[in-house]
Amino acid sequence: MDRVPASFAVPKASDSRPPPHGRRGILARLHARYFASLWDTVVTLVIGLPLLLMAWFFLKWALVDAVWVAPEGKACQLASGACWAVVAEKYRVILFGTYPFEEQWRGFVTIALWIGWGIASGWRRVPLAARLWGWLVVAVVTVVLMRGGVFGLSLVSTDEWGGLPLTFLVFAGTVAGGVPLAVLLALGRRSDLPIISGLCVAVIEGVRGIPLLVVLFFAALILPLFLPPQLNIDKLLRAEIGMIIFFAAYAAEVIRGGLQAIPAGQEEAAKALGMPYWTRMRKIVLPQALSVALPALFNDIIRAFKNTTFFSILGLFDVLGATKAALQDPVWVRYGLEGYLFVFMVYLVFCLGLTFHGREMEKNAWRRLGRGEA
Amino acid sequence: MSAPATPPPMVEMVDLNKWFGSHHVLRDITLGLAPGEKMVLCGPSGSGKSTLIRCVNGLETFQEGKLRVGKTVMDGSGEALAAVRRATGMVFQHFNLFPHLTVMDNLTLGPIYTRGEPEDSAIARAKPLLERVLLTSETWKYPGQLSGGQRQRVAIARALMLEPEVMLFDEPTSALDPEMIHEVLDVMEDLAADGQSMIVVTHEMGFASRVADLVVFMDAGEIVEAAPPDAFFAAPSTDRAKTFVGHIAREGDQ
Ligand SMILES: Nc1ncnc2c1ncn2[C@@H]1O[C@H](COP(=O)(O)OP(=O)(O)OP(=O)(O)O)[C@@H](O)[C@H]1O
Numbered sequence: 099m100d101r102v103p104a105s106f107a108v109p110k111a112s113d114s115r116p117p118p119h120g121r122r123g124i125l126a127r128l129h130a131r132y133f134a135s136l137w138d139t140v141v142t143l144v145i146g147l148p149l150l151l152m153a154w155f156f157l158k159w160a161l162v163d164a165v166w167v168a169p170e171g172k173a174c175q176l177a178s179g180a181c182w183a184v185v186a187e188k189y190r191v192i193l194f195g196t197y198p199f200e201e202q203w204r205g206f207v208t209i210a211l212w213i214g215w216g217i218a219s220g221w222r223r224v225p226l227a228a229r230l231w232g233w234l235v236v237a238v239v240t241v242v243l244m245r246g247g248v249f250g251l252s253l254v255s256t257d258e259w260g261g262l263p264l265t266f267l268v269f270a271g272t273v274a275g276g277v278p279l280a281v282l283l284a285l286g287r288r289s290d291l292p293i294i295s296g297l298c299v300a301v302i303e304g305v306r307g308i309p310l311l312v313v314l315f316f317a318a319l320i321l322p323l324f325l326p327p328q329l330n331i332d333k334l335l336r337a338e339i340g341m342i343i344f345f346a347a348y349a350a351e352v353i354r355g356g357l358q359a360i361p362a363g364q365e366e367a368a369k370a371l372g373m374p375y376w377t378r379m380r381k382i383v384l385p386q387a388l389s390v391a392l393p394a395l396f397n398d399i400i401r402a403f404k405n406t407t408f409f410s411i412l413g414l415f416d417v418l419g420a421t422k423a424a425l426q427d428p429v430w431v432r433y434g435l436e437g438y439l440f441v442f443m444v445y446l447v448f449c450l451g452l453t454f455h456g457r458e459m460e461k462n463a464w465r466r467l468g469r470g471e472a
Numbered sequence: 473m474s475a476p477a478t479p480p481p482m483v484e485m486v487d488l489n490k491w492f493g494s495h496h497v498l499r500d501i502t503l504g505l506a507p508g509e510k511m512v513l514c515g516p517s518g519s520g521k522s523t524l525i526r527c528v529n530g531l532e533t534f535q536e537g538k539l540r541v542g543k544t545v546m547d548g549s550g551e552a553l554a555a556v557r558r559a560t561g562m563v564f565q566h567f568n569l570f571p572h573l574t575v576m577d578n579l580t581l582g583p584i585y586t587r588g589e590p591e592d593s594a595i596a597r598a599k600p601l602l603e604r605v606l607l608t609s610e611t612w613k614y615p616g617q618l619s620g621g622q623r624q625r626v627a628i629a630r631a632l633m634l635e636p637e638v639m640l641f642d643e644p645t646s647a648l649d650p651e652m653i654h655e656v657l658d659v660m661e662d663l664a665a666d667g668q669s670m671i672v673v674t675h676e677m678g679f680a681s682r683v684a685d686l687v688v689f690m691d692a693g694e695i696v697e698a699a700p701p702d703a704f705f706a707a708p709s710t711d712r713a714k715t716f717v718g719h720i721a722r723e724g725d726q
């Protein structure tokens with residue numbers, strides 16, 4: 099006596115068919131996204147209207163009522179909108195700082211090189227090695243060009259460097275020196291030898307506990323008092339070393355996080371194959387750890403770009419410092435807002451470019467690693 | 473009557489002892505693996521099988537006793553460690569393939585960077601090995617694109633690239649679905665038939681009875697019993713081994 103179950107399922111043969119269409123068209127979609135319910139409508143209006151209003155006032159000020167050319171600043175005094183003439187007037191100082199005026203074509207070439215290679219190497223198919231070699235060439239050309247003293251170029255001391263080329267160089271030097279140092283600190287922190295791990299922990303924690311401003315002051319102004327006078331290291335170079343160490347202390351912790359994400363089995367397999375320590379690190383552990391650490395590492399890299407602004411307190415004129423100096427001119431001093439907005443845009447554009455680079459590199463890394471665990 | 477001249481063992485342990493902290497995980501382990509023979513290690517979880525096999529290639533250190541692999545006496549020096557790793561190949565339970573490298577690079581990286589072998593020569597040697605483990609079509613894929621059974625066969629080929637005198641397998645099939653276990657065991661049996669010396673930690677009784685020259689049963693860090701497979705599975709002489717064989721036989725029935 100089989101009991102008939104109360105549950106049921108009905109076998110049916112059906113052809114595959116497309117899903118039912120929702121309402122299409124822009125209006126229908128806008129409605130669905132922003133005004134679907136009373137609550138949605140309230141949120142849209144409460145947040146959206148003030149945003150629209152602000153955008154309108156800003157655009158009116160920045161575009162409609164703006165003044166673009168104003169010899170001697172006359173036209174600006176009457177205008178109710180932005181005075182972009184200040185940028186047209188001062189852009190050479192903003193971009194190149196105290197660099198000798200008649201040599202500023204070198205700065206133009208430098209900026210073109212960096213932007214050019216920045217865009218070209220962002221192309222996803224450029225292999226990492228080619229990117230890095232390209233940047234090395236760009237950096238070397240920049241230093242030779244900016245410094246001069248060869249190929250008939252007049253010598254320009256680093257004290258006179260400034261503006262965007264200085265920002266680029268300081269940033270590139272920070273990353274180029276900082277990432278390898280960070281890797282060493284992160285590996286050292288995991289060392290079995292207490293003296294090495296202790297030293298690395300001391301450097302990382304010590305530097306992380308000090309404000310960047312203090313590190314730079316120490317490197318640029320106090321360090322020389324302790325060094326023998328014959329050892330005359332350039333101020334720019336000293337400050338750069340401070341930047342590198344500061345960057346490395348943070349990045350080391352990011353990389354350590356990446357190292358911890360790699361299963362112990364990876365290193366064991368490499369050991370079983372007889373690979374010595376540095377081969378294991380270079381070929382097996384670091385490629386994976388850096389891929390994992392990449393998003394956080396780019397966070398630090400973008401911050402390093404903005405930290406170049408700290409150089410202005412040492413009397414070295416990065417873009418922001420140069421802008422500040424340019425706006426001291428009594429004719430234009432009232433238009434600081436426009437000047438600063440312009441540099442903010444410059445920073446924003448370069449930081450977005452860096453973000454884009456980071457995303458591309460992440461995609462490349464995950465195209466390989468993301469195929470799942472092995 | 474003259475005893476036949478037996479060659480010295482490939483791997484020899486004499487009264488080897490290991491502690492993790494105060495936990496005594498290997499106790500007076502004494503064993504020898506004759507050239508060309510196969511030893512299967514079995515025993516309950518936590519009995520020290522992995523620790524023992526990892527001592528053989530220096531992934532674990534030990535505090536007391538003697539270990540010899542080939543001509544090398546393990547004395548903790550860097551040279552001894554390198555020599556022992558050159559003489560052994562290891563296959564892990566969780567494959568441990570390098571996920572950022574293709575199958576081919578997984579195979580060739582070791583020889584290129586530990587022996588300085590030229591890349592084309594390493595590639596030339598890798599091809600027949602991949603053919604042997606039936607993975608020629610997967611040569612340029614990444615580990616994440618392969619099934620578990622395929623990954624473990626890549627891992628075996630990778631270990632064979634160093635032409636090891638002894639192959640060490642630590643539960644090579646226990647992370648695999650049943651239908652993939654056979655493809656891995658087939659490769660291992662093929663290898664065994666070729667005269668490769670091996671030490672295998674496994675609970676695959678069928679494999680053990682077909683391939684093993686000696687089954688070693690461990691419990692709580694001790695070698696409790698050692699016998700050829702027929703004798704061991706038919707009539708374990710100790711109670712602990714009887715219980716264990718009973719357990720795995722019941723699992724196999726399911
Ligand atoms: N790194 C370690 N630190 C401390 N104790 C450990 C470590 N590795 C293993 N042990 C302990 O040593 C003992 C033996 O472990 P081992 O992994 O060798 O056992 P096993 O026989 O391989 O077991 P399983 O069948 O679960 O793999 C266990 O009690 C385990 O908890």
Ligand SMILES: [Mg+2]
Nearest residue numbers: 521522523643
């Ligand atoms: Mg184990």
